Amino acid sequence: MGREIDILRASACTFHWLCYLSKATDNDKLIAECAIKYPFVESLERHFVSNVTLELKHPIYKGRNIDLYIGIHSDKNEFDKSEKEPVFVEFKFLKESTKPKDVFVDLLRLRSIKMRYPKSSCYLIVYGEKLVFNRLLTESSRKNDDKVELKTEVKEKISKERVLSSWLSEKGGECTINMNDEKSYLDEFCKDYQRRDGEEIKIDKLSTKLVKLFDKEEGIDTLFSFGVWEVL
Numbered sequence: 001m002g003r004e005i006d007i008l009r010a011s012a013c014t015f016h017w018l019c020y021l022s023k024a025t026d027n028d029k030l031i032a033e034c035a036i037k038y039p040f041v042e043s044l045e046r047h048f049v050s051n052v053t054l055e056l057k058h059p060i061y062k063g064r065n066i067d068l069y070i071g072i073h074s075d076k077n078e079f080d081k082s083e084k085e086p087v088f089v090e091f092k093f094l095k096e097s098t099k100p101k102d103v104f105v106d107l108l109r110l111r112s113i114k115m116r117y118p119k120s121s122c123y124l125i126v127y128g129e130k131l132v133f134n135r136l137l138t139e140s141s142r143k144n145d146d147k148v149e150l151k152t153e154v155k156e157k158i159s160k161e162r163v164l165s166s167w168l169s170e171k172g173g174e175c176t177i178n179m180n181d182e183k184s185y186l187d188e189f190c191k192d193y194q195r196r197d198g199e200e201i202k203i204d205k206l207s208t209k210l211v212k213l214f215d216k217e218e219g220i221d222t223l224f225s226f227g228v229w230e231v232l
Contacts, residue, residue, distance in 0.1 A: 057077050
């Protein structure tokens, strides 16, 4: 629970920074995925969280890195198995061009760590413009879709929205992903990724749980939303 509090505190600080930045500049187009990591890390360190590492070598997959890691690591920038409470974080900037595959890859990368190291805490932090974020991740934006005649490109966009909201629920509680429904994404992942130990990639189940959704800031008209999901 201590590590989760650290993640939530840093998330709240980073969300506040996003809100301030957008208000001060009157611009909601400044944020990129790489830009969010540094204020997040600074918040952790200002609250005396030690051993924070960006771009640690992924402990499972060859030639891959993890966005953020909290815990002991070796001189070779690798996960130290003696760490009792490792925390792994992936960041995802949600925008119009985001593909379901992009989100699912991050979920699979985190789930692989959780399977190998059950005592680890794995979080996917998703953020983006509020309008895009809400449309892709909330159920209210998809009412009556099946009752209307839609163009193919619109149907594809709605399908993407439904996929993302079925993986990352904004209602709280645990969300279990049916891996049979996502076989094409998993197969593509297995082709693109190679385990460091040379073994076959096997991921038979995947669940997420909403930890916190930030979409309001007192006194500030927010342009961004920011959510933290734990990968179980």
